[in-house]
Amino acid sequence: MHHPSTAAADGDRDTGHEVLAAVLRIREDRLQVLLWQRAQTPDLHSWALPGGRLGAAEDVETSVTRQLSEKVDVHKLSHVEQLSVFSDPHRVPAQRLVATAFLGLVPCDVDPELPADTRWHPVDGLPTTAFDHEAIVLTARDRLRAKLSYSNIGFALAPPEFTVSKLRRLYSAALGYRVAATNLQRVLSRRGVLEAAGRTVAAGPNGGRPPALFRFTSRDLRITDPFAVLRPPHQA
Amino acid sequence: MHHPSTAAADGDRDTGHEVLAAVLRIREDRLQVLLWQRAQTPDLHSWALPGGRLGAAEDVETSVTRQLSEKVDVHKLSHVEQLSVFSDPHRVPAQRLVATAFLGLVPCDVDPELPADTRWHPVDGLPTTAFDHEAIVLTARDRLRAKLSYSNIGFALAPPEFTVSKLRRLYSAALGYRVAATNLQRVLSRRGVLEAAGRTVAAGPNGGRPPALFRFTSRDLRITDPFAVLRPPHQA
DNA sequence: CCAAAAGTGTTTAGCATACACCCATGT
């Protein structure tokens, strides 16, 4: 081995940095993640997250957008945010590679062209994944679930306009449990996250009242419930 | 260099990685952060966060603990968690250094020995800080504030046992606004975060009822309010 | 006996969930 690792002496091994993105979307009531299949060792044929080496002149946010553009049309991404650093010295073999992981979201109505080696996979029911990428996917899923409850992040999963029952299915799929349409509409409306589009759409093939269309009032991330408790005093 | 990456070719510049910690505590009703004064250029005499280069054989969590041990007795730290990556290519001059930032907490009752160049500074009223360290400190403060409202992270600011009025002052200082003792006790008790120690302590010099001592039921981070809304259905 | 500080009881209000009921359409 190279160095007597008391104080942080960097060894000969290069300390490279990569960015990785867990891009999620919902299709057919399932949460999916974008993966590509490796054609080289190590982890030949395993499925991996898109990403790559951090360039010298870019920050990690710029880098992940650039790297993703090779797999998916970046303009289709409705939201990207930093997740966490994964830095186990042996997270990838043979080299020392620190990863900054990101969560990316794609609305359910767009269907970006994908390279031949790239596919969507259900998050519950992943194929064999490369390195520590499964842990990153699960971190991304948990972040999305948490933010659905205290922010307007649903905008990133939904099309520009949608019915409440469509939105209910998106939330149910992402959260992994049944959400009631009534409450969803009321919670989001009260918070000013949702607004009526004023139009309705035709009823389904079996009849039924034609549903009204709604949209998110903002398509930027906003925290709608910053204080669960210990709110600042009303008179301050 | 090593490999011709397509877009964004890595330049000759080394892509180094450092860890930085914003260690916070509360003293005299103020939130403070641990900083050391630089003795070299760049940013001579500016105040900087403790940290340093990531070693070849350690992950970032191990590294930050090791680096901190040079400034402060690590056993005094009650909590450490990852914050975010700071990666602007020019965040430090002359080299390319990506930083993983951490939040650290020290209970208010311990007073670790500090090196001569190191001091506690109030977070509102920072001295001239080096590089992007001020932004990191503010990120740490915001993370602490958020977690106080939905987790038991108060344990990391408080001594093993304390009175409710002492705890009230800790929360008020961290949050930046007046917290009512009555509600604080009730919220934390209902959640099972707080429990009575069974003992009381002497009253103050001006009389008054002698306060009871309390403690946190757990000294590990626990999320106490995971779903602000959209809770899973009661019958599922 | 009074002031001071701690702790409890009670009121009020807001918010979320659940559920009953009404509405509008296709067949």
Place this chain on the structure above:
DNA sequence: ACATGGGTGTATGCTAAACACTTTTGG
């Protein structure tokens, strides 16, 4: 008409903030 799905009204319950009141001490 009636089945089907959409939407609203309303009851219930929980939580927390605010404040009045009681408790226990020192002077």
